[in-house]
Amino acid sequence: MTRPTEAASAGDGPAPLLDVDRLSVTFSRKEEPPVRAVDEVSFRILPGQHVGLVGESGSGKSVTSLAVMGLLPRRGAHVDGTARFQGSDVLAMSPRERSRLSGRAIAMVFQDPMTSLNPVVPIGLQITEVIRRHFDVSKAEARDRAGDLLAKVGIPDPARRLKEYPHQLSGGLRQRVLIAIALACEPRLLIADEPTTALDVTIQAQVLEVLKELVSETGAALLMITHDLGVVAGLCDEVNIMYSGRIVEKAPLCRPLRPAAAPVQRRAPGERSPTGRAARGPAAPDPGIAHPGPAVDRRLRVLTEMCEPNRRLHHQPAGTDPRGPSRRALLPSARCRRGEPESEGGRPVNLLHVRNLKVHYPVREASLFGRRAGTVKAVDGVDLDIPEGHTLGLVGESGCGKSTLGKAILRLAPVTEGSVTFDGTDVGGLTGESLRRMRQRMQMVFQDPLASLNPRHSVARLLTEPLRAHGVEFDATTKVRELLDQVGLPTSAARKYPYEFSGGQRQRLGIARALALHPRLIVADEPVSALDVSIQAQILNLLEELQREHGFTYLVIAHDLAVVRHVSHEVAVMYLGGVVEQAESETLYRQPRHPYTKALMSAVPIPDPVVERARERIVLLGDPPSPVAPPSGCRFHTRCAFRQTTRCHDQRPVLRDMGDGHRVACHWADAIAAGTITAAPGPATVGVP
Amino acid sequence: MLGFVVRRLLQLVPVLFGLSVLLFIWVRALPGDPARALLGRHATPEAVADVRARLGLDKSLPEQYVAHLKPLFSGDFGRSISDGRPVLESFFDKLPATLQLGAAALLIAVVVGIPLGYLAARHQGRWPDTLLVSGSLLGVVTPVFFVAILLRLVFADWLHWLPTGGQQDPRIDATHVTDFYVLDGILTREWDAAWDAFVHLILPAIALGTMAMAYIARITRASVIEVLGEDYVRTARSKGLSVMTVSRRHVLRNALLAVVTTVGLMAGMLLSGAVLTETVFNFTGIGHYLFEAISTRDYPVIEGFVLLIAVFYSLINLAVDVAYGVIDPRVRLS
DSSP: OOOHHHHHHHTTSOOOSEEEEEEEEEEOOTTSOOEEEEEEEEEEEOTTOEEEEEOOTTSSHHHHHHHHHTOSOTTTEEEEEEEEETTEEGGGSOHHHHHHHBTTTEEEEOSOTTTSSOTTSOHHHHHHHHHHHHSOOOHHHHHHHHHHHHHHTTOSSHHHHHTSOGGGSOHHHHHHHHHHHHHTTOOSEEEEESTTTTSOHHHHHHHHHHHHHHHHHHTOEEEEEESOHHHHHTTOSEEEEEETTEEEEEEETTSOOOOOSOOOOOOOTTOOOOOOBSOOOOOOSSSSSSOHHHHHHHHHHHHHHHHHHHHHHSOOGGGOOTTOOOHHHHOTTOGGGSOOTTOSTTOOOEEEEEEEEEEEEEEEOSSGGGOEEEEEEEEEEEEEEEETTOEEEEEOOTTSSHHHHHHHHTTSSOOOEEEEEETTEEGGGOOHHHHHHHHHHEEEEOSOTTTTSOTTSOHHHHHHHHHHHTTOOOOHHHHHHHHHHHTTOOGGGGGSOGGGSOHHHHHHHHHHHHHTTOOSEEEEESTTTTSOHHHHHHHHHHHHHHHHHHOOEEEEEESOHHHHHHHOSEEEEEETTEEEEEEEHHHHHHSOOSHHHHHHHHHSOOSOHHHHHHSOBOOOOSOOOOTTSOOSSSTTGGGOTTOOTTHHHHOOOOOEEOSTTOEEOOTTHHHHHHTSSOOOSSTTOBOOO | OHHHHHHHHHHHHHHHHHHHHHHHHHHHHSSSOHHHHHHOTTOOHHHHHHHHHHHTTTSOHHHHHHHHHHHHHHTSOOBOTTTOOBHHHHHHHHHHHHHHHHHHHHHHHHHHHHHHHHHHHHTTTSHHHHHHHHHHHHHHHSOHHHHHHHHIIIIIIISOSSOSSOSSOTTSOOOOSSSOHHHHHHHTTOHHHHHHHHHHHHHHHHHHHHHHHHHHHHHHHHHHHHHHTSHHHHHHHHTTOOHHHIIIIIIIHHHHHHHHHHHHHHHHHHHHHHHHHHHHTTOOSHHHHHHHHHHTTOHHHHHHHHHHHHHHHHHHHHHHHHHHHHHOTTOOOO
16 A cells, blocks of 8 residues: 555565645635645654654644544545555545544544543443443453553542543643543544643643653554644654645754844744645645745744744843744844833832731532632732832742732732722722722733623723723824724724624733723733734744833733743742742842742743753653642642752741842752752652653 | 431421412412302302301411411311312322323323434434424424313314223223232233223323423424533544444433433423323323313312322422432532
8 A cells, every 4th residue: 555656765664653644634615715725735743753743823733633533523624635544545535434543543632621521420330331342341441441540540549530520620631531442442543632721821831741751652543633832842853744625844853943143034023923724736746745936935934933932031141042042033023122210329119018908718618508609819918019010920820829819919919908099199099989990000911812802892982981981081093093003903893892802812902992081001911822922922022012111010920931031020930829030130040049940930831852852951850739728837838859858848948138139938948059958869859861 | 318308308398388378378369269169150149158167268377377287287188178088098099090191192292202203313404403492392382281282172072082081981890909000901801991991091191291202302403403512422423433322321320310400390280280180181180180270270179189289299309309419420419
C-alpha cells in the first residue's frame, strides 16, 4: 500500500504509522460560502514519534485531528485526501471498521476536561467501557485495569475515585482521567488536542509530565495539537506549524524554535487574518510546505508572535538574549516611553489604597435547615497600593481570589473586613448616590468581550449607556466617534452589533465602554485571556497607549504571567486569598523570591527545545487546597519544595520588604535567596535532564 | 435529603393557605347560587332563602370565611351540598380512577414521546424531524376536550371499536380491592373484568396523553440535540463505542434529565386535563366529580377538591425533585 509519489521521499526509514496526504476539510452550510478549514495538509508520524501541530485558533489544527479520528459532523463537513494508518486509509473506512480502531489503536485526549467527561456516569465506567469494548475481559478485570490506569496517571486512591463522578474531581484530575481513558487500550497513536490549555499553569506542568512519561512508557506515537510552542518544545521530535488551514512550516526539533532574524511585520490593529476560503489558487507542487513564497512572511509572523510571550518570561543571564529581541523592544509602546507621574518628591501618590481586605463567603451545608458549614476565604487580608497613573498586575491561578479582589475594590463583591480607599475616600462607607458617583471614576473591563456586551444593542447604544445611566449630558455622535477613535475602531462601527466584530475588536469595544465616563481607575479582569496571542499584544498595547494619553490607573488581573509583565509597573502574586510576593515588574520576573512564584514561572514551558529540555523544573504536587479550609501557617507550605519544619506550618508569614520594595511573604526568603535552603529533593521537585 | 423534604412540606403550608383564600373568593364570585342549583328553577324564593340560611350563605363574607375554615381544620373538608357526603371521602373514592387514567396517559406520553423525540433529534432537519416538530406543535395546541370528543366520535360512536365511556361495563360483577379497576381484575384473576377496564381506559388515556406526549417529544428532541453537541459525546465516540452504547449511556441518560423535570409540570397538565377527559368519557374520577360540583356550585366540594389536587400536585413535584437528585449525581438537594 505504498504510494508511488511519496514512497521515494520517505527514504529508507520505517514505514509511517500515520501518513496524512493532502487532507482537506471544507465546511459548507446552506446559503453561505463554503469554508475550507484544512487545505491540503500532509504530514507523517513514524511509530513512536512525537509530532506537534501548532497554530492559532482557526488555523485548522483541531479540525485536522477530528478528521483523522472521524469525529467531524457527518453533514456539512467534506473531507478529501487520505490518512493512512498502518497502511489503510481511515478516511475511507466504514463507521464500523473505524470504531474498531478508535480508542484501541488511535486514541484522543481532548481540550476541555470540564466538559469532556460524561457528568452522570462514574469515572470507573467511563474507563472500563473502552477496555471492554476492545478487549474480551470481565467487568472485574476491566475494573482492576482501570484502577491501575488511575494510579499510573497519578490519581491517589484509585479504588475510591473509580466510583466518583466527574464533578467531584478538579480540572487537573479530570484531564488525568481523560489521559487514562485514551491510554486504556495502549494505542499506537495518541492524539492530544490542546490537552493542557484549559488548565492552570502549574497543573499544566503536572499533566504534561504525566503525558510525557506515559507516552514514552507505552511507546505510542503522539500528535500534539497546541497553540503553545513551549508545550511542543519539551515534548516533540518534529513540529508542523499551521496557518489558515495549511502547514506553513515543518521542522525537526533538534534546533531552537526561532524565527529568522528578520523584521517582523505586524498586522493592522483590530484586523484578524481571514480563515481559509475554498477559493484558493492551485495547490503547490510540494504538498509538504504550501506557498513557499508568501508563506515565509506569514510563518515568520506566526512564529514570532507565538514564540514571544513565554520566552519573555524567562530570565536571561547578563542581559544577553540569544533568542532574539523581546517583543518589548519591537513595540513602540515600550514602558520606558511612558509618562512618569509617580515621582512627586520621590513619593508616589496612591490613588487606590487597600488595607487588610477580606472577602468571605458562607458555604451552606446540604442538610437539615442548611446550617452554615464553613467559609470560603476568597480574599483573606490583602494590602495593595496603586499610585496614580500606574499599573498593578495581579497574577495567580484560578481560585486564588484575584477576581474577587478586583470586584471587591469596585464594591461589586461584599467586603467582609478591611478598607478600600479611592482618592482619599473610603469606598466601603459609600451608599446610594455617592456610591454611584464614585463608580463613574472606577470602571471595569471584562474577560469575555462577547458575553459582556448586550448582543441586541448597537455599538453606539452600548458605548453611551454608561453616560445615560449616570445622567451625564452628551452629544451622542461626537461622543461615540471620540470613543471609537480612542480604541482604534472606525466610526462606521457605531451602527453595528457586537457579533459583527472579531474577538479583538470586541475587547476594544469593552474598553471603549469603560472609557466613556472618564474613569481614573480601570480594573481589567483577564482582559486578553479570551484572545489569540497575536491579538493579545494589540489590546495590551492599546491599554498602554490610553494610559500614556489619559493617565489612567490600572489594576490588571490575569493568570498569564506574560500578559501581566507586558503592562505592569508592579506585580503582585496571589495564592489562596493572599499576596505572596509583590515587586516592581522587572525585578519580580528577573528574580522571583517566593517559592510559589518560582514554581509558577518554572511551570511555563519555553518555546526552545534545547532550553526547555535542559532546564530544571519545579512541578508542584497536587491541586491548590480549598479556600474553605486553607492550610495553617503559610498557605503554600503543603506544596512547597522549600518547606522547613514547624515554622512554615505554624506561622503565617507576612509580606516583608527585602529591599527595593520587593516584598515577599516567606519566612525563608533570605535563606532561599542566599542558597542556604535548597529545594527538597523530594517528589515535589522533578528535575528534567 | 430528609431536611429538604421537610422544608418543602413546610413551604406548602403558606401556599395552601393562600390558595384557600383565593378559592373562597373565586368560588363565590361565580355566577349562580348553590341553593338555586339544588332546588331547581321553579323553587319559590322562600324555599331558596331557607336553604341559603341553612347553608350559612346569608351571612357576611368574613363570617362565611371563618365558618368555612372549621371543616378544613377538622380534617374532613366539610360535606357536599348536593350529596351530603364528606368531601375528603369522595376525593379518595374517586382518586384511584383518576390516578389510573393519569398513569396510563403518562405512560403513553413517555413511551411514545421519548423515542419520537430522540428519532427526530438524530435526523435533525430532515423529514422525520420536520414531521415531528409540526405534528407535536399540533398536539400541544389542540385542546384536550377536542381530542377527547374527536376520539370518542370516531372510535366509539362511528367505528364501535371501543366503548363510549365509563370505567367498566356495569354488567360485569367485578370485585374491587384497590379501586384501580385494571389492577383489581388482575389481582382477583377476573380477566374479563381486567380486560374490560383496560378497554375502557384506552381512549381517555390517549386523549389525555396526547398533549403530554407532544411536550415530551419536543423536550426530548431539544435536549438530545443539545447533548449530541456536548464534548463528552465526542469523547464517547472517540472510544470506538457502539452507536447503541453512545446513545443509551451518554446521550439519553443526560438528555432525559431535562425530561424528568418536565414530568412534574406535566402532572399539573394531566390533572386539569383529567377534568375534561373524564367528563367527555363519563369516567367517574375526581375530574368528573369536580366538574359536576362546579355546575351545581357545590362550594365545599370545589374548594376541597382543588385544595387536595394542589397538595397532590405539590407532592408529585417534590417526588420529581427527589428523583432528580437521585438521577443526577451533581445535584445535592438543599
